[in-house]
Amino acid sequence: MPLDPANSTQLREPGGSRKPLPPWASTAALLVPTYGWLTLAVFLPLCTMFAFSFLTATPMGKAPIVFTFKQYRAFIDQPYLLGVAWQSLLMGFWTTFFCAVLGFFAALALVRATEGKVRETLLILVLLPFWTNGLVRVFSWTMVLREGGFLDYAIHSVWPGAGSVGFLYTRQAVVVGLVHGYLPYMILTCYIALVTIDNTIVEAASSLGARWWTILWKILLPMAAPGLISGSVLIFVPVIGSFMEPRILGGRVGVTMGTVIEDQFTQAFNWPLGAALSFTMLAVVLGIFATFSGVLRRGTAL
Amino acid sequence: MKIAARFYIAAILAFLYLPILVMMAMGFNESPLYELPFSFSTRWYQALAGNAPLVNSGINSIWIAVATSIIATVLGTMASVALSRRTFRGKTLLQLMLLPPIAIPWLITGTAMLVFFFYSGIGRGLHALLIGHVALAIPYVVLVVGTGFQTVRADLEEAAMSLGSTPVHAFFSITLPLLYPSILGAALFAFAVSLDQFVISYFLATPGFSTLPVQIYSAIRKGFTPEINAISTILLVGSMAVIVIFALFAKPGGVSDKR
Amino acid sequence: MTNVEVRSIAKNYGSVPVLTDISTDFTQGSFTSLLGPSGSGKTTLLRIIAGFIIPDQGNVAIGGNDVTRMPVWARNIGMVFQSYALFPHMTVNENVAFGLARRGIKGEESRKQVERALELVRLPGFGDRKPKQLSGGQQQRVALARAIVTKPSVLLLDEPLSALDRRLRQEMQVELIRIQKESGLTTIFVTHDQEEALTLSDKVAILDRGRIVQIGAPTEVYERPKTRFAAEFLGDTNFLTGTVVAGGIRLANGSTVAVDAPLPATGSEATVAVRPEKIVIRDVARGGKDTDRSNRVSATISSSVYAGTALTYEAAFDGLSFKIFAQNSDARPHSVGDVVELTWSPLHTVPLEAAA
Structure with missing residues (x-):
């Protein structure tokens, strides 16, 4: 059955005579919508806000536009901001600390005490809340922590005479809400780091007579370090910029850099100050990212 | 132990x-x-029906999430085609440019949008929310679809072209069907990102046009009522459902060529 | 009759030349191998003929038409990829019918042609399976059927057998020759496997660093390599370098090697190649039978590797080392330290072109 090439059917495709677009043109056509959109919605706004941070006041009407560096001196001119910044850093520190401790052991427990389908299911269960609305989860804590809330109810049912232990509208409440929000992140990054540890290493160590705390300190913790560090960065950064959690759970004491910045935009209308504070915070964030970029790349690679 | x-x-x-x-x-x-x-x-769920602001903002949220999902998926998939299948200078820079919307705290991105949209005449409201939500969702789409591309061999399109397909026909007849699980996953992801988005929406919403999370926030600030619990439950169950569907569809290599 | 013609093709990637001034013809119905090590430009040349790469210079003509600027999809080629590139979401039938549909052939006519193509590759009845349900060899056959069902002007094969294991590979080589002869398609085959190239082809083109160093029938390129590279890449070779004298070359030690081929000018330096299997070992001490081969040197066996049907010796003489392949037919294999005489014919002493 010879196939005669001379009888080959002609291609119907009209492309034969038409020249295709040059590759750079089609590549550009594919990229322009996305990057145009990002420019309009993210990069131009960030540039504008950066320019704003050098203005004396929010431009309104015919008032002349005057450039200044004074917004960046806010921490000197308004010393109360130093206290707020300190509170924000403390909040970031405690949240990260509790996430690290709880998350590391949760990841360790998952890796060492579960396997197969059970482990997979548990991991999904741990991560699922992370993809649900943060606002709703913070609101959930008000139900638990408020005076006469679920926590009080649970304690009174055991010990009827106890007073209220509800601590809504305190800094502790804010930290609890934030830990709840970001714990899954830490469990995931630690899990990724720990799951690669060969079981035989641990067995070898214990066969050599190592106690469990020696194994923990000398083997498990160092090996989980990349996960702990990347988890910490990924938690610390959004936490110091949070404003919704402190407002809902902290009430009047929930004053953080996040809420101060929000106030500048929604209440005080001092947009240049808000912009300067935002960029100061962004500089801190970028500094943290830059410091740990190597670890982050390794720690988050799934 | x-x-x-x-x-x-x-x-x-x-x-x-x-x-x-x-x-x-x-x-x-x-x-x-x-x-x-x-x-x-169920009285609080019944009360919800009469709470026009909440119901309206819920409808707004869903519409914005649907529109965000469609726009971000189309644009992000296009960009992903170029980033995954073409070689050109500056690609690394373009890939890095996807990070700011994800990594910069939303408070800063949101306030920056507020400032720029105000002075550029874009203003606030539905269109501003849509611009913001799509920008936040696009990087996720590019990343999810880009991961999908890794499972679809590049020589399949070449094979189609050698058989007479134009690049466009090859993409739609070969690559797109193979990429379908990733694209669907990306679309659901974009939907979830938009549906749950609070910070950006908070700065871009107007009293006349807001989304469900913004309405819930202002309701919480006014005082707790079980109605908030009811609507929160609905939102939570909704977004969990989307994520579970996402997890089912976006399994790496779900329907792809594993050879 | 020339079917595919490439003229003065050049291609650079940045400042790196990948192909330099390639010109050659592919005759209608012939099977040509492009053979070379990785980086020699063989795949680039194939992809230029296919249309995936546009050359910086030169022209490609298929069936007499200049197609240099014509996109892949309009060229009417058939191509088999290294990884087969079967569409995983389509059945075997849909895969094979894909190219037909692009040519407007649908329905019953398409079904018939697909069936015939699957018969040709000996996979009748596999049409409803998905590629994943087939073995590597079967996928290979489907890829071949898909490439030839459209009756392309030229069939391009990009190392299609390299993913198969040895046994399956030999089986597919036989099949490939049969299918090519039956279909009568002009075929261009890229490979880095010299044995495969010699077995399959009517013509072998050897590529080195972006140039075709030699092109010809398998026996021609093997027996009469033109350059050191061609001689080395296609099998093992011994090289001898000396000064050209009348009828041969004189080596450094003063002995003369007769050459039965045109040589460069007397007095210039020249290198000749001698294939190891052309050399016959005569055991001087044991008074082995003399032959009429006029080139002879005495040497000492320095190593011997036994491989059942054959033996590979190395023999040293005067600071040079010879490799010799011998059938395992001698009464007793030679041992290391034996003093022997190596003899070979001037016909098998091939002068090489000086390196470019």
């Missing part, structure tokens, strides 16, 4: 889920002041 570890995991899960379950339960409690003991009632 193992028993302690399992107990600990159970405790962590309790910490993660108990408050949410309590919140959900309180939405079915008769008492407007969350008083216990519990007595089952």
Whole structure:
């Protein structure tokens, strides 16, 4: 059955005579919508806000536009901001600390005490809340922590005479809400780091007579370090910029850099100050990212 | 040791889920002041129907999420084609440019949008929200679809072209069907990102046009009522459903060529 | 009759030349191998003929038409890829019918042609399976059927057998020759496997660093390599370098090697190649039978590797080392330290072109 090439059917495709677009043109056509959109919605706004941070006041009407560096001196001119910044850093520190401790052991427990389908299911269960609305989860804590809330109810049912232990509208409440929000992140990054540890290493160590705390300190913790560090960065950064959690759970004491910045935009209308504070915070964030970029790349690679 | 570890995991899960379950339960409690003991009632869900601002903002949220999902998926997939299948200078820079919307705290991105949109005449409201939500969702789409591209061999399109397909026909007849699970996953992801988005929406919403999370936030700030529990439960169940569907569809290599 | 013609093709990637001044013809119905090590430009040349790469210079003509600027999809080629590139979401039938549909052939006519193509590759009845349900060899056959069902002007094969294991590979080589002869398609085959190239082709083109160093029938390129590279890449070779004298070359030690081929000018330096299997070992001490081969040197066996049907010896003489392949037919294999005489014919002493 010879196939005669001379009888080959002609291609119907009209492309034969038409020249295709040059590759750079089609590549550009594919990229322009996305990057145009990002420019309009993210990069131009960030540039504008950066320019704003050098203005004396929010431009309104015919008032002349005057450039200044004074917004960046806010921490000197308004010393109360130093206290707020300190509170924000403390909040970031405690949240990260509790996430690290709880998350590391949760990841360790998952890796060492579960396997197969059970482990997979548990991991999904741990991560699922992370993809649900943060606002709703913070609101959930008000139900638990408020005076006469679920926590009080649970304690009174055991010990009827106890007073209220509800601590809504305190800094502790804010930290609890934030830990709840970001714990899954830490469990995931630690899990990724720990799951690669060969079981035989641990067995070898214990066969050599190592106690469990020696194994923990000398083997498990160092090996989980990349996960702990990347988890910490990924938690610390959004936490110091949070404003919704402190407002809902902290009430009047929930004053953080996040809420101060929000106030500048929604209440005080001092947009240049808000912009300067935002960029100061962004500089801190970028500094943290830059410091740990190597670890982050390794720690988050799934 | 193992028993302690399992107990600990159970405790962590309790910490993660108990408050949410309590919140959900309180939405079915008769008492407007969350008083216990519990007595089952659907009155707060019935009350929701009459709460026009909440219902309207819920409808707004869904529409914005649908529109965001469609726009971000189309644009992000296009960009992903170029980033995955073409070689050109500056690609690394373009890939890095996807990070700011994800990594910069939303508070900063949101306020920056507020400032720029105000002075550029874009203003606030529906279109501003849409611009913001799509920008936040696009990087996720590019990343998810880009991961999908890794499972679709580049020579399949070449094979199609050698058989007479134009590049466009090859893309639509070969690559797109193979990429379909990733694209669907990306679309659901974009939908979830938009539906749950609060910070950006908070700065770009107007009193006349807001989304459900913004409405819930202002309701919480005014004072707690079980109606908030009811609507929160609905939002939570909705977004969990989207994520579960996403997890089912976006399994790496779900329908792809594994050879 | 020339079917595919490439003229003065050049291609650079940045400042790196990948192909330099390639010109050659592919005769209608012939099977040509492009053979070379990785980086020699063989795949680039194939992809230029296919249309995936546009050359910086030169022209490609298929069936007499200049197609240099014509996109892949309009060229009417058939191509089999290294990884087969079967569409995983389509059945075998849909895969094979894909190219037909692009040519407007649908329905019953398409079904018939697909069936015939699957018969040709000996996979009748596999049409409803998905590629994943087939073995590597079967996928290979489907890829071949898909490439030839459209009756392309030229069939391009990009190392299609390299993913198969040895046994399956030999089986597919036989099949490939049969299918090519039956279909009568002009075929261009890229490979880095010299044995495969010699077995399959009517013509072998050897590529080195972006140039075709030699092109010809398998026996021609093997027996009469033109350059050191061609001689080395196609099998093992011994090289001898000396000064050209009348009828041969004189080596450094003063002995003369007769050459039965045109040589460069007397007095210039020249290198000749001698294939190891052309050399016959005569055991001087044991008074082995003399032959009429006029080139002879005495040497000492320095190593011997036994491989059942054959033996590979190395023999040293005067600071040079010879490799010799011998059938395992001698009464007793030679041992290391034996003093022997190596003899070979001037016909098998091939002068090489000086390196470019």
